Each structure stands twice: as C-alpha cells, then as structure tokens.
Amino acid sequence: xxxxxxxxxxxxxxxxxxxxxxxxxxxxxxxxxxxxxxxxxxxxxxxxxxxxxxxxxxxxxxxxxxxxxxxxxxxxxxxxxxxxxxxxxxxxxxxxxxxxxxxxxxxxxxxxxxxxxxxxxxxxxxxxxxxxxxxxxxxxxxxxxxxxxxxxxxxxxxxxxxxxxxxxxxxxxxxxxxxxxxxxxxxxxxxxxxxxxxxxxxxxxxxxxxxxxxxxxxxxxxxx
Amino acid sequence: xxxxxxxxxxxxxxxxxxxxxxxxxxxxxxxxxxxxxxxxxxxxxxxxxxxxxxxxxxxxxxxxxxxxxxxxxxxxxxxxxxxxxxxxxxxxxxxxxxxxxxxxxxxxxxxxxxxxxxxxxxxxxxxxxxxxxxxxxxxxxxxxxxxxxxxxxxxxxxxxxxxxxxxxxxxxxxxxxxxxxxxxxxxxxxxxxxxxxxxxxxxxxxxxxxxxxxxxxxxxxxxx
DNA sequence: TAGATTGTTAATCGATTAACAATC
DNA sequence: TAGATTGTTAATCGATTAACAATC
Numbered sequence: 001x002x003x004x005x006x007x008x009x010x011x012x013x014x015x016x017x018x019x020x021x022x023x024x025x026x027x028x029x030x031x032x033x034x035x036x037x038x039x040x041x042x043x044x045x046x047x048x049x050x051x052x053x054x055x056x057x058x059x060x061x062x063x064x065x066x067x068x069x070x071x072x073x074x075x076x077x078x079x080x081x082x083x084x085x086x087x088x089x090x091x092x093x094x095x096x097x098x099x100x101x102x103x104x105x106x107x108x109x110x111x112x113x114x115x116x117x118x119x120x121x122x123x124x125x126x127x128x129x130x131x132x133x134x135x136x137x138x139x140x141x142x143x144x145x146x147x148x149x150x151x152x153x154x155x156x157x158x159x160x161x162x163x164x165x166x167x168x169x170x171x172x173x174x175x176x177x178x179x180x181x182x183x184x185x186x187x188x189x190x191x192x193x194x195x196x197x198x199x200x201x202x203x204x205x206x207x208x209x210x211x212x213x214x215x216x217x218x219x220x221x222x223x224x
Numbered sequence: 225x226x227x228x229x230x231x232x233x234x235x236x237x238x239x240x241x242x243x244x245x246x247x248x249x250x251x252x253x254x255x256x257x258x259x260x261x262x263x264x265x266x267x268x269x270x271x272x273x274x275x276x277x278x279x280x281x282x283x284x285x286x287x288x289x290x291x292x293x294x295x296x297x298x299x300x301x302x303x304x305x306x307x308x309x310x311x312x313x314x315x316x317x318x319x320x321x322x323x324x325x326x327x328x329x330x331x332x333x334x335x336x337x338x339x340x341x342x343x344x345x346x347x348x349x350x351x352x353x354x355x356x357x358x359x360x361x362x363x364x365x366x367x368x369x370x371x372x373x374x375x376x377x378x379x380x381x382x383x384x385x386x387x388x389x390x391x392x393x394x395x396x397x398x399x400x401x402x403x404x405x406x407x408x409x410x411x412x413x414x415x416x417x418x419x420x421x422x423x424x425x426x427x428x429x430x431x432x433x434x435x436x437x438x439x440x441x442x443x444x445x446x447x448x
Numbered sequence: 449t450a451g452a453t454t455g456t457t458a459a460t461c462g463a464t465t466a467a468c469a470a471t472c
Numbered sequence: 473t474a475g476a477t478t479g480t481t482a483a484t485c486g487a488t489t490a491a492c493a494a495t496c
Contacts, residue, residue, distance in 0.1 A: 009463065011427055015420035019402065033477060045477095046465050053479060061478040062472045078423045079430025093321035100317045103402075103419060108426070148425055171432070172425050178243065178327075188428040192421055195327060196239035197414055199302045201372055201396050202332070203235055204412040206303025208395070233487065257453060269453095270489050277455060285454040286496045 010051050014078055016041070017051070021071040033064035083108045085146050087170075089161060090153030091116035091124070091131045094176055098150055099126040109148070113140055117157070134161070141168040148172045155179040234275050238302055240265070241275070245295040257288035307332045309370050311394075313385060314377030315340035315348070315355045318400055322374055323350040333372070337364055341381070358385070365392040372396045379403040 020041055024032060038045035052058055052070075055077050059065045075081060086109050088095045098104075099111055114131045116122065124131045132140065140146075149170045151158050158177030165173065172188035175181055178195050244265055248256060262269040276282055276294075279301050283289045299305060310333050312319045322328075323335055338355045340346065348355045356364065364370075373394045375382050382401030389397065396412035399405055402419050 006431075007463075011424055014427065015417070015423040018423070019420070035477080044465060046467095047463095049477095049479065050464080057479065059478050060472060061470070062476045064477065077427065077430075079426040080423065082426070082430060084426065084429065093317070093324045097317035097321045098418075101418070104422060107419070107423070109422060147429060148422075172429055174422065174425055186432075188425055188432070190421055190425045190428075192416070192418065193239070194322075194325070194416065195331070196243070197416055198328060198333060198372075198398065199239040199242070199304065199331070200235055201398055201412055201414045202303040202306070202308065203238065203301065204414075205308065205371060205396055206301075206306060207230075208410075208412070231487075259453080268489060270491095271487095273453095273455065274488080281455065283454050284496060285494070286452045288453065 004054075006054050010054055013043075013047075013051055014074060017048070018071065018074045018078060018080075021067055021074065024067045025071055029067050031064050031066055034059070036064075080107050083110060084148055085110055085112045085144060086148045086150060086174075087111070087113040087115065087137075087141070087146050088150045088152060089115045089134065089137070089165070090151060090176075091118070091121045091126070092152060095150070095152035096126055098152065099129065102127075112144060112146065115140075117153070137161075138164070138168055141165060141170060146170050148174055150174040150176065151181075152176045228278075230278050234278055237267075237271075237275055238298060241272070242295065242298045242302060242304075245291055245298065248291045249295055253291050255288050255290055258283070260288075304331050307334060308372055309334055309336045309368060310372045310374060310398075311335070311337040311339065311361075311365070311370050312374045312376060313339045313358065313361070313389070314375060314400075315342075315345045315350070316376060319374070319376035320350055322376065323353065326351075336368060336370065339364075341377070361385075362388070362392055365389060365394060370394050372398055374398040374400065375405075376400045 020037065034045040034048045038048055041048075049059075052065075055073070058070050058073055086104070088099055088111060091099075091114050095114065095116070099114055104111070111127070111129060114126060114129050115134045115137055116131055117134050119133065121131050122133050141149075146165075146169065149162075149165045149172070151162060151173060153161065155177045158175065158179050159181055162173055162175070162181040162183060166183055166187050172190070173181060173183065175189060175191045176194070178193055180191075181189055183189060241261075244261065258269040258272045262272055265272075273283075276289075279297070282294050282297055310328070312323055312335060315323075315338050319338065319340070323338055328335070335351070335353060338350060338353050339358045339361055340355055341358050343357065345355050346357050365373075370389075370393065373386075373389045373396070375386060375397060377385065379401045382399065382403050383405055386397055386399070386405040386407060390407055390411050396414070397405060397407065399413060399415045400418070402417055404415075405413055407413060
C-alpha cells in the first residue's frame with residue numbers, strides 16, 4: 001500500500017462528485033457510468049475514472065458505478081463519517097451565518113462554541129449556543145478538544161488568535177479573515193477569501209469589456 | 225496586440241498580489257523585487273514575474289517594482305477602478321453578512337438592492353437598503369441595470385432565479401447556493417461553495433489520521 | 449561602469465485526456 | 473457469448489520553475 005499523495009486538484013473535485021451523487025440518490029438512480037456522469041457534470045469521463053481510481057476501484061466493468069455505494073465511499077474518503085468539533089471565533093454577521101447553517105451539522109460538523117471580543121455580544125445565544133468572550137478561548141479549547149476553528153474576525157486579530165488556537169490544540173483553521181495565517185505545516189488551513197472571490201468576478205467583467213473594445217477596433221480596421 | 229487568454233490560475237493569484245502590495249503600501253515600502261515579494265508570499269519569484277508579464281512590464285531591471293504603481297496597475301487589471309451595481313438575492317444570515325460587509329463598497333461594489341421570498345423580512349433595512357420582495361426583481365433589474373447578483377438562497381430556488389436574472393440583464397452571478405447554475409457561456413459565474421470548502425478541511429483532517437495509522441503499521445513491522 | 453533584477457525563452461514537472469486491454 | 477464500461481497505461485497539454493541575456 002504505497003500511499004501516494006493525492007493532488008489537491010483531485011481533493012477539490014471530490015465534494016462536487018459527492019454532491020452530484022447525492023442528487024442522483026434523491027432521484028433514485030441506482031447506477032451511473034462515468035460517461036453519463038461526465039455529461040451531467042461537464043467534465044471528462046476520463047477525469048472521473050482517474051480521480052476515483054486514486055482511492056480504489058469503485059466501479060464494475062460493463063456496469064458502471066453503483067450510486068449509493070460510491071456516495072458512501074466518497075463520504076468516507078472525505079471524512080464525513082466522522083464527527084468534528086467546531087468553534088466559531090468572531091460572532092459578527094458572517095460568524096452568525098455559519099453558526100446558523102444547519103447543513104454542516106448533518107455532515108458531522110458540530111458547533112460547540114462561539115466567541116467574540118465585543119462584550120455587547122456576550123451572552124447572546126445562536127441555535128442554543130451561548131456567545132462567550134475570547135478570554136475564555138484557551139480554557140475552552142484545552143478542555144473540549146476542538147478540531148476546527150472558523151475565524152470570522154478582523155484581519156488584524158486573525159493571525160494572533162490563529163497561532164494561539166493551534167498552540168492550544170486546534171488542528172484545522174477555516175479562515176475567513178482577509179489575511180494569510182502563518183502556521184506550522186501540519187496545521188490544516190482552508191481559506192475563504194470573499195473579497196478575492198469578488199475581485200475575480202470584477203476581473204472577468206472588466207475583461208469582457210476589453211474583449212468588446214477589441215472587437216470594435218478590429219471592426220474599425222475592416223472598414224478601412 | 226495579440227490578446228492571449230489569461231489562464232484562470234493567474235487570475236486566481238492576482239487578488240493576493242494586490243493584497244500584499246496594499247499591505248506594503250501601508251508600511252510605506254516604496255519598491256520591492258520579485259525575490260523579496262516571493263519570500264513574503266511563499267511563491268517563486270519566477271511565478272511572480274511570469275504572472276505580471278501577462279499584462280505588461282511593470283518592473284525595471286536592477287530596481288524591481290514600484291509598489292504603489294504595481295498596486296494601481298493590478299487594481300486596474302482587476303477592474304477595481306470601475307463601479308459595479310450589486311444586488312443580493314436572499315436576505316438570510318449570509319445575505320445580510322454580505323450586505324453589511326462595507327469593504328466591498330471601498331472596492332467599487334455598491335449594493336443597490338436586497339431581495340427575499342420571505343415576506344417577514346420585507347421592509348427591513350440593512351445599511352439603509354430596504355429588503356424587497358423577489359416579485360419586484362424583474363422590474364428592479366431592468367430599470368437599474370445590475371452588474372452582479374449574489375445568490376444567497378436555497379439550492380432549490382437558485383437555478384431558476386439565476387436564469388431569470390441573466391435573462392433580465394445581469395452579467396455576473398456570485399453563487400453561494402450549493403448547486404451548479406447552468407447559464408450561457410458569456411455569463412460570469414463565481415461559485416462560493418462553503419460546504420465543499422469545509423469538506424476539504426474534513427478530508428485533510430481524516431487524511432492526517434490515515435497517515436498516523438500508516439506510521440503505526442510501519443512501526444509495528446519494524447518490531448517484528 | 450558594476451551590480452541587480454527584470455523580461456523572456458527553454459526545461460521540467462504535473463495534470464488532463466485519449467486509448468485500449470481487462471473483465472464484468 | 474457480445475456489448476459495455478471500467479481501470480490503467482501512454483500521449484498530450486498546460487502550468488511552473490530554471491536559466492540567462494537584456495538593461496536599468
């Protein structure tokens with residue numbers, strides 16, 4: 001079992017496979033071939049087979065893949081059969097939105113604590129979870145064994161609190177603050193940079209304009 | 225001017241350059257070489273130079289790059305010197321979080337409308353913007369010329385409303401609903417799939433466990 | 449002028465796609 | 473058995489890194 005490292009390109013695609021398979025299950029589809037799935041998902045059948053074969057042979061020649069089985073297996077690969085304790089640090093709008101997102105619970109992510117620096121928010125409860133002051137973070141994390149910390153706080157505070165959390169035993173950071181965290185290599189960091197995402201939209205809109213300008217220049221040259 | 229297509233890998237990195245240059249400006253750094261920047265950003269100097277040269281020669285041999293100039297130029301490339309009208313469709317927690325995120329305004333993204341299906345939310349205002357009923361979407365979009373629509377609504381409603389918005393003139397969709405939108409190729413779609421992001425965290429946590437198990441197996445074999 | 453660093457070409461690496469033998 | 477479709481190897485494509493001549 002020479003566990004070759006799975007490329008992050010593959011890992012990025014797994015949740016999307018999982019989502020499509022879940023939808024197929026809801027429609028009571030029992031089996032699907034890589035070809036059919038590739039048409040739905042707008043990727044190549046070859047890529048689907050390659051991706052899946054990183055983890056094992058889930059299909060059967062001449063038949064395809066059993067939807068429910070493949071769904072379950074990808075779920076296991078993604079660790080969705082596990083339970084993870086999550087805290088949210090920063091109880092602003094975004095933190096509250098995450099805390100209220102009940103879908104996470106279904107996938108095994110349980111929010112066990114919400115923290116904020118702002119004393120005005122302390123004592124407020126979100127889905128039954130009381131908002132605590134950040135001063136209690138250290139004790140809480142050490143006593144409860146937190147797996148994942150979502151950082152939904154200002155960029156000025158994120159790097160320090162991120163480092164502290166890791167020091168206290170948090171294994172993964174889901175970072176929404178618009179800054180990079182400098183953490184040891186064995187810490188898992190997943191960034192969600194909304195501002196950067198919106199800038200890509202903006203780039204593409206601007207690019208569309210540039211293309212149109214270009215076309216007009218070319219049209220003008222034809223007239224000459 | 226043979227405008228070769230810029231790869232999406234490059235476009236993904238641009239906002240990060242922009243962010244680092246902004247931070248350097250705040251620290252009154254006047255010039256920086258690709259080497260210095262590469263060390264800060266943990267990428268190769270070669271990649272920085274390649275990326276920038278897709279858009280033009282912004283540096284100077286023997287000197288490096290002028291921080292403020294490069295910042296401004298990347299801003300233009302990203303279209304941040306433009307103004308875009310944004311609507312938010314879905315005034316739940318996430319929609320409200322986006323509406324309250326004042327940083328977007330600074331970058332030229334102006335929220336001009338917020339919509340929801342839920343009549344209970346109608347009339348409520350967020351940062352001075354009244355929440356409207358979705359029935360008014362068509363008229364509003366046609367009259368106001370919306371550039372970007374953020375979809376923060378349930379996955380069941382997202383595809384239909386997305387298609388409608390495009391039909392009514394919206395040019396880009398910032399999609400937070402956990403579903404794919406099937407839209408014409410000339411429509412810009414940027415997906416923010418939080419559930420998928422969290423699953424990648426989960427994958428990596430689970431993978432860390434698997435690695436540890438593997439090490440123990442190997443350690444056990446040595447003992448024999 | 450000498451040193452530094454870019455812009456750019458060439459080499460390498462990795463990811464995607466194509467092809468097909470294995471097999472259900 | 474014949475047809476379908478996987479698992480996997482080989483070919484292609486694209487992105488990253490290295491190298492260096494151009495030049496400030």
